Amino acid sequence: MANNFTFKRWQDQVILLLGLWLIVSPWAFSYPDGSAQMLNAIISGLVIALLAAFDLYKTYFWAVVVNLLVGVWVAASPWILRLADQRVMLWNELIVGIAVVILALWELRTDPELHKHWPGAAA
Numbered sequence: 001m002a003n004n005f006t007f008k009r010w011q012d013q014v015i016l017l018l019g020l021w022l023i024v025s026p027w028a029f030s031y032p033d034g035s036a037q038m039l040n041a042i043i044s045g046l047v048i049a050l051l052a053a054f055d056l057y058k059t060y061f062w063a064v065v066v067n068l069l070v071g072v073w074v075a076a077s078p079w080i081l082r083l084a085d086q087r088v089m090l091w092n093e094l095i096v097g098i099a100v101v102i103l104a105l106w107e108l109r110t111d112p113e114l115h116k117h118w119p120g121a122a123a
Contacts, residue, residue, distance in 0.1 A: 011107040012055045015067060018096050018103075019049030022074065025096075029088050036081050037089050044074050048100060059113045064104050071100030 022045030025031075031038040047070050051063045075097025077083075078090040 009056050011103040012052045015100055015103050016049055016052035016056070018100055019045045019047070019052055021045070022048060022092075022096050025092050029092060031089065037078075037083050037086070037093075040074075040077050040081060041093070044070055044077070048074075059111065061108075064107055068101055068104035068108070071097045071104060073097070075101065 022041050025045075026038040026041050031041065048067055051067045051070075054060070055063045055067075073080075074093050077097070078086070078093050083093075084090050
């Protein structure tokens, strides 16, 4: 049973790590203190990590979808916040955001428990 849990939830485990990385990355890359990019990384990382940890406990369709949407935000945020000229921050946010999106989509596509929760799915 434990092996099935580990294998089944590996995407959530990686998403959790990506969220934690996003939280600490402002200090690793010396983002300006209190800046929009620092707050964005910390808040987005907290949301991603908390939802992934929550999803490890029990699978919820909405939690995966919200993480997917936050991943899209993180990937797009350097341009929305006009920080694309800061290369280290750009690549950090872009890579983490795209990774979260891919993993969430992969989980939505392959996790049979999530398929039960798709809108319109028969109970």
